[in-house]
Amino acid sequence: MKNFLNSISSIKSNTHKLLTNKKQNIQLKYFNEKIFKNNFNKEFQISQSSNYREFIIKKNHKNNFLQIQSKNFSRIDYTYDTRDFLSKTSEYENKIEDSSMEYNFKNDPLTGFATAEATEKYSQRNKEEIHKEHFRKLFNEEIKISSIGLGTYIGAPDDINDFYIYNAVKTCVLSGGVNLIDTAINYRYMKSEKAIGKALNTLVNKYGVQREELFICSKIGYVPEDAEGGRRAHSFVQELVEDKKIDIEDVIFDEKNRPIHCMHPEFLEQQMTISLENLGLNTLDLMYLHNAVESQGAVLTPELFEKRLTKAFEFLVKIF
Numbered sequence: 001m002k003n004f005l006n007s008i009s010s011i012k013s014n015t016h017k018l019l020t021n022k023k024q025n026i027q028l029k030y031f032n033e034k035i036f037k038n039n040f041n042k043e044f045q046i047s048q049s050s051n052y053r054e055f056i057i058k059k060n061h062k063n064n065f066l067q068i069q070s071k072n073f074s075r076i077d078y079t080y081d082t083r084d085f086l087s088k089t090s091e092y093e094n095k096i097e098d099s100s101m102e103y104n105f106k107n108d109p110l111t112g113f114a115t116a117e118a119t120e121k122y123s124q125r126n127k128e129e130i131h132k133e134h135f136r137k138l139f140n141e142e143i144k145i146s147s148i149g150l151g152t153y154i155g156a157p158d159d160i161n162d163f164y165i166y167n168a169v170k171t172c173v174l175s176g177g178v179n180l181i182d183t184a185i186n187y188r189y190m191k192s193e194k195a196i197g198k199a200l201n202t203l204v205n206k207y208g209v210q211r212e213e214l215f216i217c218s219k220i221g222y223v224p225e226d227a228e229g230g231r232r233a234h235s236f237v238q239e240l241v242e243d244k245k246i247d248i249e250d251v252i253f254d255e256k257n258r259p260i261h262c263m264h265p266e267f268l269e270q271q272m273t274i275s276l277e278n279l280g281l282n283t284l285d286l287m288y289l290h291n292a293v294e295s296q297g298a299v300l301t302p303e304l305f306e307k308r309l310t311k312a313f314e315f316l317v318k319i320f
Contacts, residue, residue, distance in 0.1 A: 085159045086191075086228070089166065089198045093206055103206035109276070110204055110211045113283040116142035118212030119179060126176025134177065145215045149180030152192040157227035161188065162195045169199035173209060184219035184290055185275045189227035193218065193278035201280055216281065220271040221290035223251070223259040233259050240266055250308075252296055261295035263308055265315035272319070287316065 080092060093103035123135035123144045135144040150172045155161035172178035183192045200216070203209040223233045237259045240246045245266040252261040262268075272287065289312055297305050 082159045082163045085162045085166070086194055086198055089202060093202055099206055101206055103202060105198070105201055106205055109280050109282045110200060111282045112211040114143050114145075114179075114215040114285045115212045116144070118210050119144040119215070121210075122176070122179045122213035130177045135179075143215065145180045146178045148178060149182050149217075150178055152181075152183045152196060153187050155188050155192070157189040157191045162191055165192060165195040166199045166202075169196055170203060170207075173199075173203055173214065174207060179213055180215045180217070182217045183279075184222070184288075185271055185278070186219075186222040186224035186290075189225045190229075190274075190278055191227055193275060194228060197278055197280035211281075215285045216279065217286040217288065218275050218279065218284055219288035219290035220268055220275060221263055221288075221292060221295065222261055224271070236270065237262065237267075240264075240270060252299060261291070263289060263292055263296065263312040265311055268312060268315055269319075287320070289313070289316065 080095065081088075085092070090103055090105045119135075120142075123130075134147050136147055137144055150168060152165055152168075155165065169181060172181075181196060183196055185193060187193070196216075200211070200214070203214075204211055223236055225231060225233050237246075237248075237251050241248055246262070246264045250262055250264040250267070251259050254260050268289075272284075275287075276282065276284065289309075292309060292312070293305075296308065300308070
């Protein structure tokens with residue numbers, strides 16, 4: 001019995017140690033995660049090993065795509081504050097030593113649109129690594145676009161997601177493999193369009209990418225909100241109703257009386273103007289009428305829906 005009790009005591013002691021260690025590890029993990037989460041939206045630590053940096057330098061020299069400054073250093077190690085990131089892209093770009101050019105953001109909207117000649121040029125930028133059938137021509141155009149595009153729908157309307165989208169656009173375009181970028185005015189409460197706009201400006205003014213090489217798509221129809229400007233959805237509709245440009249009946253509301261969707265030409269024109277401003281462009285290559293059937297088809301009679309849809313497409317065809 002004594003031996004049995006001693007063995008139980010030993011097991012109990014070992015179990016207690018294991019549980020204590022596990023608890024301490026969990027607490028330490030939680031503590032580290034808590035610190036990480038608290039600091040994550042304030043500062044974004046960028047650190048790359050020398051091997052990775054050397055790979056980027058060799059890859060880009062091989063493709064002759066970017067002007068790289070080769071330096072002998074063990075690591076890039078700087079902290080960048082991502083708060084209010086979209087207002088500080090020039091500061092951010094000047095910290096990145098991947099181009100001999102100094103970048104200064106220009107407020108002028110980018111002119112031009114995707115062309116056959118420029119998209120053909122883009123399709124040849126990285127032909128050593130990109131399959132020749134990856135780029136395809138449009139049905140009735142000679143414009144070449146990548147078979148995979150970059151979408152910007154998911155993500156909270158915060159600074160760190162602006163940072164991610166901004167860099168995703170740059171990475172995709174500079175890879176030589178993606179020249180199709182898709183967004184919508186309501187994605188991330190307009191912040192997706194704004195992040196893309198900053199990235200496009202950087203690509204053109206710092207890296208020498210031509211606007212005509214890229215095929216940019218957006219969508220209008222949903223009544224958006226503007227996280228950065230602090231505008232609620234009602235304000236976009238109210239402005240047009242008060243100016244007697246649309247009737248309140250032209251807008252679809254949900255059960256909580258929130259404006260959801262509208263495809264009146266005056267509303268579409270308002271939204272297109274804002275969308276181009278967000279993107280910093282003079283011209284879009286493709287503008288979708290966003291989910292018209294899903295948003296209005298189920299609540300309108302077929303005759304009324306067809307009438308509204310016809311007017312919307314007449315407007316879109318006219319401006320394009």
